[in-house]
Amino acid sequence: MQRNNKEIHTLEFVLHAQNEADTAHFAAALAQLAAPGTLLALDGDLGAGKTRFAQAFAHGLGVPGTVNSPTYTIIKEYDGGKLPFYHMDVYRLSLPEADELGLDEYFHGEGVTLVEWASIIEPILPPERLHIRLETTGPHSRKIVCRPIGQRYEAWCRQLRLRKAEEEGTAG
Amino acid sequence: MRKRQEAGKGTDMSGMATKPDYLMLAIETSCDETSVAVVKGGRQILSNIVSSQIETHRQFGGVVPEIASRKHVESITVIIEEAFKKAGVSPGDIDTVAVTQGPGLVGALLVGIVAAKSLALALDVPLIGTHHIAGHIYANQLIGDILYPALALVVSGGHTELVLIEKEGQFRIVGRTRDDAVGEAYDKVARALKFPYPGGPHVDRLAHEAQDEVVLPRSWLEPDSYDFSFSGLKSAVLAEINRSRMKGETPDFSALARGFQQSVIDVVTGKAMRAAAEFGVRQLLLCGGVAANRGLRETLTALCREANLPLLIPPHVLCTDNAAMIGAAADLKWRRSEFTSLDMKAEPGFSLEDWSVKG
Numbered sequence: 356m357q358r359n360n361k362e363i364h365t366l367e368f369v370l371h372a373q374n375e376a377d378t379a380h381f382a383a384a385l386a387q388l389a390a391p392g393t394l395l396a397l398d399g400d401l402g403a404g405k406t407r408f409a410q411a412f413a414h415g416l417g418v419p420g421t422v423n424s425p426t427y428t429i430i431k432e433y434d435g436g437k438l439p440f441y442h443m444d445v446y447r448l449s450l451p452e453a454d455e456l457g458l459d460e461y462f463h464g465e466g467v468t469l470v471e472w473a474s475i476i477e478p479i480l481p482p483e484r485l486h487i488r489l490e491t492t493g494p495h496s497r498k499i500v501c502r503p504i505g506q507r508y509e510a511w512c513r514q515l516r517l518r519k520a521e522e523e524g525t526a527g
Numbered sequence: 528m529r530k531r532q533e534a535g536k537g538t539d540m541s542g543m544a545t546k547p548d549y550l551m552l553a554i555e556t557s558c559d560e561t562s563v564a565v566v567k568g569g570r571q572i573l574s575n576i577v578s579s580q581i582e583t584h585r586q587f588g589g590v591v592p593e594i595a596s597r598k599h600v601e602s603i604t605v606i607i608e609e610a611f612k613k614a615g616v617s618p619g620d621i622d623t624v625a626v627t628q629g630p631g632l633v634g635a636l637l638v639g640i641v642a643a644k645s646l647a648l649a650l651d652v653p654l655i656g657t658h659h660i661a662g663h664i665y666a667n668q669l670i671g672d673i674l675y676p677a678l679a680l681v682v683s684g685g686h687t688e689l690v691l692i693e694k695e696g697q698f699r700i701v702g703r704t705r706d707d708a709v710g711e712a713y714d715k716v717a718r719a720l721k722f723p724y725p726g727g728p729h730v731d732r733l734a735h736e737a738q739d740e741v742v743l744p745r746s747w748l749e750p751d752s753y754d755f756s757f758s759g760l761k762s763a764v765l766a767e768i769n770r771s772r773m774k775g776e777t778p779d780f781s782a783l784a785r786g787f788q789q790s791v792i793d794v795v796t797g798k799a800m801r802a803a804a805e806f807g808v809r810q811l812l813l814c815g816g817v818a819a820n821r822g823l824r825e826t827l828t829a830l831c832r833e834a835n836l837p838l839l840i841p842p843h844v845l846c847t848d849n850a851a852m853i854g855a856a857a858d859l860k861w862r863r864s865e866f867t868s869l870d871m872k873a874e875p876g877f878s879l880e881d882w883s884v885k886g
Contacts, residue, residue, distance in 0.1 A: 426711045
């Protein structure tokens with residue numbers, strides 16, 4: 356059990372973003388890894404910067420125009436980037452309500468899905484996904500914890516760790 | 528098929544222009560509400576049934592938010608019947624059917640669209656796909672005459688936009704939110720202040736009762752921008768609460784509510800008045816669910832009086848999502864015989880500008 360926990364822990368990718376620009380840069384970099392069916396499950400307290408993260412991710416995908424909060428409409432769809440972008444926010448929903456929305460069609464569609472407040476609907480998320488948790492560590496700094504579920508996202512995290520190590524190596 | 532349509536009363540062009548008291552059935556299912564209205568002559572509401580406001584809805588165990596398509600499906604036929612009954616008209620009396628085509632949640636929109644198409648086909652009358660925001664704006668036509676050019680300040684849970692209407696039915700978005708809608712910012716701040724969701728109206732009330740004000744930043748963005756941003760203000764409220772707690776103090780929620788409300792109102796009314804002056808509009812229209820906010824209404828009323836600018840604000844029932852407003856907007860298209868074909872699709876990201884009238 357302990358070994359398992361340790362394994363899960365080492366699969367994670369953690370980034371300490373000093374400011375909003377760092378967070379946005381990371382989100383845009385993640386967009387470069389996105390493929391049809393990619394699912395990012397985003398969590399973090401009110402004001403942690405989930406929508407800001409989604410905006411930077413959308414920008415990285417090349418989505419043109421304004422990407423604003425989908426809290427009221429639950430889902431906003433954007434075309435015009437390298438892949439369709441489905442921006443969801445399930446803040447207002449309960450699990451049974453979300454279950455009735457037929458979100459599967461988006462999850463298994465041609466586009467990339469980012470779900471804000473994803474932990475609310477965790478049981479109905481696809482089996483493979485990347486959980487991203489934004490933790491507020493200061494007025495502008497955030498700890499970003501990426502937890503992969505499934506080989507595809509484990510590979511993403513390996514790649515992110517390598518890239519980080521390279522960057523740190525270069526910097527040092 | 529075509530022959531039958533030509534014979535239909537709705538597609539008889541000459542008859543339409545001479546029928547000022549035509550009857551329209553309007554349907555709105557873009558998000559949380561299922562609503563159906565019967566509107567006469569584009570201006571007179573004969574009925575305007577909204578799911579969350581009627582008793583019969585409760586027997587279906589209706590919940591808020593009613594975003595799930597199944598909930599709309601359960602409600603729609605009951606509400607259509609209720610709308611006919613209350614209006615005292617029968618389906619055969621209807622001259623046209625209008626429905627919200629977008630923006631909104633695709634599954635929710637589809638329920639209204641399928642119902643509208645079925646009725647239009649069965650009754651052999653024209654269909655009018657309508658823009659939800661045009662509905663909010665033209666809700667004002669149900670209470671008064673709009674003077675052009677007009678500027679609409681659309682403030683709701685899902686939208687915050689400044690729309691210039693140079694001529695009747697010609698929309699140009701001059702400003703929009705870059706992150707949270709104003710109603711959403713209210714509801715999220717309300718949550719931070721421990722009010723149950725949706726708590727926007729509680730913040731408005733608390734702000735009025737407050738003795739003090741915690742002055743919070745104003746997000747003006749670039750000097751010439753009419754866009755909005757409320758995300759930073761929301762964060763400022765949260766930071767202020769955290770700061771008090773760290774010092775072991777109890778945060779003054781009412782002073783925070785006042786500070787938040789003042790910041791929102793300053794920016795929203797400031798930008799609206801600046802745009803009104805720049806574009807030389809003859810009237811300002813306030814619309815959307817947040818138009819019910821007392822602080823906003825009072826400030827805008829005072830500023831418009833000062834600037835000698837006529838202001839229209841619909842009553843609350845016409846500010847929140849409802850079908851009568853969809854009928855009021857669809858009237859623009861009816862009078863120009865700009866009908867929508869029966870193969871119309873739901874448009875979750877429908878552009879308001881593209882929906883402008885052609886004639």
